Amino acid sequence: MAAASFLLSPRVTLPLRRGSRLLVSCSATSPSSSSDAAGGVGFQGRVGFLGLGIMGAPMASNLIKAGCDITVWNRTKSKCDPLLSLGAKFESSPARVASSCDVTFAMLADPESAFEVACGANGAVEGMAAGKGYVDVSTVDDATSKLIGKRITSTGASFLEAPVSGSKKPAEDGLLIFLTAGDESLYKRVAPLLDVMGKSRFYLGDVGNGAAMKLVVNMVMGSMMVSFAEGLLLSEKVGLDPNTVVEVISQGAINAPMFSLKGPSMVKAAYPTAFPLKHQQKDLRLALALAESVSQPIPTAAAANELYKVAKSLGLADQDFSAVIEALKAKVQSSRH
Template sequence: MAFAAVTPLARPVSAMLRCVPARRPSSFFGAVVPLSSSVPATFSRQAGATPGATPAVASVARSASAPNAPEPIHLLGACGQRNLRDRAIQASSTRSEGSRALSSRAAAARGEVVAGAAAIPTIGFLGLGIMGTAMALRLVRSGYRVTVWNRSPKKTRPLVEAGAIAAPTAAAVTAACDITFAMLSDPAAALEVACGPEGAAEGLKAGKGYVDASTVDVETAVKVAQAVRATGAQFLEAPVSGSKKPAEDGTLIFLAGGDWDLYERAGPMLDIMGKSTFFLGPEGSGASMKLVVNMVMGSMMAAFAEGLALGERVGLDKNTILQVIEQGAIASPMFSMKGPLMVNGTYSPAFPLKHQQKDLRLALGLGDELAQPLPVAAAANEVFKKARREGHGRDDFSAVFEAVRLQQQE
């Protein structure tokens, strides 16, 4: 398989591109189906190919903000080498001050009504927790007609007050909407909402799309995809990197996999909710990427908490520790954001600790399936489990510091 270096078109992304065979896996585990319309020969975002040619991308990065004159991209290997500068300028997804490149669809994404424009898709949203509420609100405020549902109906109130429509079931949402997004808490919830009684699958049919942004394991992503496709609808997994504030600001990073056509159709909505999107391949690839990212994040946080607790134990000022770290080689936006919470002992949840521990558990499960040792992540998971047992599950995941402090005092 040939690979190519990529010069990023936009500030947040740089992706490795490779040639895609005429057939690709329909699931993470290797079953193959005809390429069909899942990955077209012509790309409308940051990667492109001659119409009718085999597409030259398996991992595509797309940004909601791109420079006016991007550097050329060169695709190498079996697909040959092409300068895609002109196509990139025409096709790349751009956003300036929150808007995409001028087109009727982009105007729809901004909530504008354009004479003669194609019908603006109706949007559904399932799951209105910390993340789902912020994401759905951005869609409502951008002018989309959004129908929402949550297992606890009272959580729909802020969305209804903003202009959304509340539906009684997940099936009612998907039946009423062209594209439905889901942001559920764990694999069990993702399966129940998609496949259970009055679930999303009951309202799906050909022409509709289901985008699952939940953080789940690969097996769950594949099961949901199969249930969705059995109805004739299209499926896209799109777990996110980011927490409450990025969700509110529309700066999430989407890690997508599944049906390319739906990835294209959902593009304007993804741009409203996020700053960049990676299309990684078939369903399961997005789930894997998310687990890798959150495994690293949890391990970093556990180590950070241990260092801060050790410094406190030997009499160092915690604020000074943060200043030293911020000015050195291990400076991290996460440390800058979470350090003050840990110093002050205030843990208003942006990313609940119970979800971080769940993601570590899922990552360790993936490692077990592959016989891949993950000793650092395993140790971090034990610390997060201890914090959950001590009652910090609903606190921000930086509250792991409290468990570390207690452990060092024992």
């Protein structure tokens, strides 16, 4: 059961940047183990969900399928329709969702939209009150997360940041990894909901640590993708079959699911969107700012960021981030002229 898995989860303390300590709590749960026999998930109350894009829609959908009482809102209202047909309720603003629900999740594009939906006109803050909780699962920087958390908690409500690792398919399959930080009792309260949407969850202490963890992971991922793209193009240039490169990598020490998953379609110059390139570039930009804040050089990530910026300028922002390979192809062509 979800509650038991939290109590049994290993907890260790690790050194944290800037001299304080970091509490890490991790539990791995299977989605099927998180529903109880009565069809509930061990969470009593109404759940709001703001933001129904590539990630938000399947996450909310899994909560509905698990039997939760869900109320949704999305800026583009038509994206609510598939959720409403599964049994979700609709409210016309983030404020109305928050006031009608016990806990509200938000999955927004970037720091600006996460702040706007939480703290703007008719934002969630207007519907918050003591006893309620706000869980922001968007990928944002630590400063934005802290600001949202401050506004939410000023109403007496609780705040948890909980960005996710894992993309469209893990979201559909309920196999995300939650990187949470903030109010620990809210973390415990929503753990059964996280276990419906994810396979594991980490509690990382103070607000900002979840955002920082997410940016570190995506910084590594963004650089890995650029390196992989360079390898595919170089192999082709020297007369190798890039499909064989994908195969060789998949059997060695640098094997990563990302390479096997994206490699075959990259070779065919197809980039069906799971993680939009514009979001990967946003995450690199935010990671660079995080590194700047502690004077940590991250030259590889900085170079990768430049390439994603080129890809955006080529009109690839809404393609999958693996389309960054097209920016390398474009560089080759421009250097020939």
